[in-house]
Amino acid sequence: MTKAVVIGAGLGGLATALRLRHAGFEVVVLEKQARFGGRSNIIVENGFRADTGPTILVMKDVLENFYRSIGEDLHSRLEFVRLEPNYRLYFHDGSQLDLHNTMAELADAVDRIAPGSSPRVFRFLGDAATKYELAMEFVTRNYRHITDLVNPKAIGRLLRTRAYQNLYAQVSRFFAGDDKLSKAFSFHSMFLGLSPFEAPAMYSLITYADLALGMWFPRGGIYRLVEDLVQLAEERGVWLRANAPVAEIGIERGRVTGVRLASGEWEPAEIVVSNADLPYTYRHLIPPAWRRSYPDQRLERMRYACSGYILFLGVNKTYPTLPHQSIYFAQDYRANLEAIFRSYSIPEDPSFHLNHPTATDARLAPPSHSLLYVLAPMPNLRGNRIDWSAAAPIVRDRLLNTLERILDPDIRQHIVWERDYRPTDWQRDINAVYGTAFGSLAHDFFQSSYFRPHNKSYEVRGLYFVGQGTYPGIGIPMVIISAGLVTERILEEWL
Numbered sequence: 265m266t267k268a269v270v271i272g273a274g275l276g277g278l279a280t281a282l283r284l285r286h287a288g289f290e291v292v293v294l295e296k297q298a299r300f301g302g303r304s305n306i307i308v309e310n311g312f313r314a315d316t317g318p319t320i321l322v323m324k325d326v327l328e329n330f331y332r333s334i335g336e337d338l339h340s341r342l343e344f345v346r347l348e349p350n351y352r353l354y355f356h357d358g359s360q361l362d363l364h365n366t367m368a369e370l371a372d373a374v375d376r377i378a379p380g381s382s383p384r385v386f387r388f389l390g391d392a393a394t395k396y397e398l399a400m401e402f403v404t405r406n407y408r409h410i411t412d413l414v415n416p417k418a419i420g421r422l423l424r425t426r427a428y429q430n431l432y433a434q435v436s437r438f439f440a441g442d443d444k445l446s447k448a449f450s451f452h453s454m455f456l457g458l459s460p461f462e463a464p465a466m467y468s469l470i471t472y473a474d475l476a477l478g479m480w481f482p483r484g485g486i487y488r489l490v491e492d493l494v495q496l497a498e499e500r501g502v503w504l505r506a507n508a509p510v511a512e513i514g515i516e517r518g519r520v521t522g523v524r525l526a527s528g529e530w531e532p533a534e535i536v537v538s539n540a541d542l543p544y545t546y547r548h549l550i551p552p553a554w555r556r557s558y559p560d561q562r563l564e565r566m567r568y569a570c571s572g573y574i575l576f577l578g579v580n581k582t583y584p585t586l587p588h589q590s591i592y593f594a595q596d597y598r599a600n601l602e603a604i605f606r607s608y609s610i611p612e613d614p615s616f617h618l619n620h621p622t623a624t625d626a627r628l629a630p631p632s633h634s635l636l637y638v639l640a641p642m643p644n645l646r647g648n649r650i651d652w653s654a655a656a657p658i659v660r661d662r663l664l665n666t667l668e669r670i671l672d673p674d675i676r677q678h679i680v681w682e683r684d685y686r687p688t689d690w691q692r693d694i695n696a697v698y699g700t701a702f703g704s705l706a707h708d709f710f711q712s713s714y715f716r717p718h719n720k721s722y723e724v725r726g727l728y729f730v731g732q733g734t735y736p737g738i739g740i741p742m743v744i745i746s747a748g749l750v751t752e753r754i755l756e757e758w759l
């Protein structure tokens with residue numbers, strides 16, 4: 265039986281292990297951390313169960329297809345709740361907008377905040393739907409040659425939707441320059457670690473996917489998905505090892521021979537699939553002689569996504585009218601994003617994503633308590649300009665000041681449990697390059713589709729990559745697709 269080692273048990277690594285096992289390979293997964301899941305992890309303390317990474321699932325059909333591909337039914341294993349509204353948006357002037365997923369309610373809400381604007385929402389969503397269809401042609405395929413990008417139907421859609429333009433500028437044109445609606449329909453690129461002021465307009469496809477296809481929460485939290493994949497892997501004979509950091513990929517005469525663990529142990533294998541951050545894998549696990557196409561200088565030149573600061577709060581009261589997800593926009597939104605992406609400094613008034621999972625599943629906290637997760641995008645660690653031990657209390661204070669203003673003036677008195685997670689934690693815990701949160705490589709044009717690092721090494725036979733660092737990219741659906749694509753390659757080349 266051909267043996268494959270998967271380095272890292274993020275969602276992409278776990279899905280690849282299951283797919284390869286299903287196809288008849290012997291599979292060993294080696295994970296650095298004590299717990300599986302990578303960026304999708306969890307804290308269980310004092311009766312609170314908090315997801316530490318992803319909180320919501322979009323494009324659920326991707327997960328359904330993956331489960332089907334290994335002979336399982338997603339819905340008989342996990343229970344999903346569709347969010348409504350998707351988000352509540354808090355603007356600095358005190359106004360709010362709920363992004364409903366039923367179009368009539370969305371139109372009403374938009375008309376309340378900007379009278380007469382609802383027809384613009386439908387025009388915008390129609391255009392975003394075309395971008396979604398366009399993107400899917402490039403998301404669900406392996407790349408070999410640049411000619412794989414040539415697709416006359418797609419080029420037509422690209423030109424028609426001007427998906428290459430700037431995201432914020434284009435959305436703003438759809439909404440006749442209305443500042444609130446422009447923010448409301450463009451902030452989604454932040455979940456790829458990209459500023460809407462710098463992202464291509466193509467990424468309005470995420471707004472479409474959220475609104476049209478729904479946002480889903482598995483009861484018990486997103487970590488239930490990791491637990492289920494681990495259980496399936498164990499049942500099917502994948503050998504999963506935690507606390508097993510890999511120090512080097514063994515290569516002889518252009519072929520993978522196995523991996524050496526930090527403990528010195530040797531694990532032989534014909535195939536190695538790295539789910540660790542791709543730039544980290546190239547720089548730290550592959551000897552320079554075997555990565556001439558990815559020398560350090562090239563890795564340095566790449567653009568990296570942003571990081572984040574998360575404040576977890578257990579609160580001894582409930583907020584019955586607060587929905588599952590909210591977004592707070594800083595007064596000076598542009599300055600906020602410039603601090604994150606340009607000057608690499610702590611924003612004065614951080615925008616943030618407020619997650620309130622106990623709105624959907626009260627069992628994630630003790631009775632009559634709430635769990636809040638405040639995620640503020642932050643600069644990554646490139647250039648090391650921020651001392652996070654000094655910065656964290658400042659950011660915490662700024663976030664709590666805003667929560668006092670928009671949610672509860674007494675919130676500080678009600679906090680009974682608290683934790684935080686910083687850019688330096690991602691770097692330390694999972695070898696995230698520059699402490700990047702959502703994924704390592706930014707999704708600009710020259711780091712997407714064919715131009716994103718490929719999921720196989722062209723220099724070493726048997727060496728592959730999976731997860732957010734290769735194509736299609738960042739986010740749960742993308743890394744699950746990535747697992748399908750790398751498995752397709754391996755089956756083509758090894759069976």
Ligand SMILES: Cc1cc2nc3c(=O)[nH]c(=O)nc-3n(C[C@H](O)[C@H](O)[C@H](O)COP(=O)(O)OP(=O)(O)OC[C@H]3O[C@@H](n4cnc5c(N)ncnc54)[C@H](O)[C@@H]3O)c2cc1C
Pocket residue numbers: 271272273274275276277294295296297300301302303304316317318319320321322508509510511539540541572639693694695701702703730731732733737738739740741743
């Ligand atoms: C705060 C936050 C919020 C997010 N929100 C969402 C969301 O709501 N919805 C969504 O779809 N996506 C979201 N994402 C993005 C999503 O979580 C990631 O893109 C995805 O989980 C990445 O999966 P991956 O397969 O690339 O593996 P990763 O999660 O990056 O895992 C890589 C694994 O490799 C391991 N590893 C590294 N080096 C070694 C080594 N030397 N030896 C052994 N193991 C090693 C690491 O420990 C880690 O377990 C969020 C991410 C974050 C951080």
